[in-house]
Amino acid sequence: MKPVAEACLRNQQPIAEVLSDILANAKAVLELGSGTGQHGVYLAKCFRHLKWQLSDLADCIPGMKLWWQEASLDNLCEPIELDVTCDDWATRRDYDAVFTANTIHFVTLAVAEALLRGAAKTLQKGGLLCIYGPFNENGCYTGDGNRQFDQWLKAIDPEIGIKDIEWVEDVLRQCGMVLVSRRQMPANNLMLVFQH
Numbered sequence: 001m002k003p004v005a006e007a008c009l010r011n012q013q014p015i016a017e018v019l020s021d022i023l024a025n026a027k028a029v030l031e032l033g034s035g036t037g038q039h040g041v042y043l044a045k046c047f048r049h050l051k052w053q054l055s056d057l058a059d060c061i062p063g064m065k066l067w068w069q070e071a072s073l074d075n076l077c078e079p080i081e082l083d084v085t086c087d088d089w090a091t092r093r094d095y096d097a098v099f100t101a102n103t104i105h106f107v108t109l110a111v112a113e114a115l116l117r118g119a120a121k122t123l124q125k126g127g128l129l130c131i132y133g134p135f136n137e138n139g140c141y142t143g144d145g146n147r148q149f150d151q152w153l154k155a156i157d158p159e160i161g162i163k164d165i166e167w168v169e170d171v172l173r174q175c176g177m178v179l180v181s182r183r184q185m186p187a188n189n190l191m192l193v194f195q196h
């Protein structure tokens, strides 16, 4: 049976709406930490001009393949195993956009940094990095919902949790990327878009 992430069902349409102009000129998107693969399936259906590559850790691949097989879309590539902490994935400049949803706060600072640096490295000049999820601003929560969510995350693992926008911007600035768009999303989430 296909794994289902309920949150994906709630936020896939708002995500597609904001990405429709952001990815209008993109051709090939690498998604990092795709999870069940639901976002990729939905977005590949919405944006038939894009080649969409799903990826995640090995454990997620069998479930994601069920979504990929069922969708049977010619612009949705077979899911690949990709651990952002491994170096080899970031050297191929095959993509003009990278998308990731709900990953940065689910991992440690070191893993989040590897994701950001790797994404910057894999993108072509002018490439876009789209990051969806909750963020803190200047070390503060942007709402009570995010505060509770962060406490819940830290109870699972004290090393993970919501990251500061300023930290993300700083890491990506060091990689030659700048914040070009910031869109408010439902439930105190943001879509941040960085460009090379």
Ligand SMILES: C[S@@+](CC[C@H](N)C(=O)[O-])C[C@H]1O[C@@H](n2cnc3c(N)ncnc32)[C@H](O)[C@@H]1O
Binding pocket: 005, 008, 032, 033, 034, 035, 036, 039, 056, 057, 060, 082, 083, 084, 085, 100, 101, 102, 103, 106, 107, 111
């Ligand atoms: C909360 S889930 C989000 C899944 C999906 N993007 C979504 O929005 O439903 C976080 C994802 O990050 C992935 N992840 C964690 N560490 C990773 C790593 N080192 N490399 C790649 N993905 C990783 C997990 O496997 C998981 O699928």
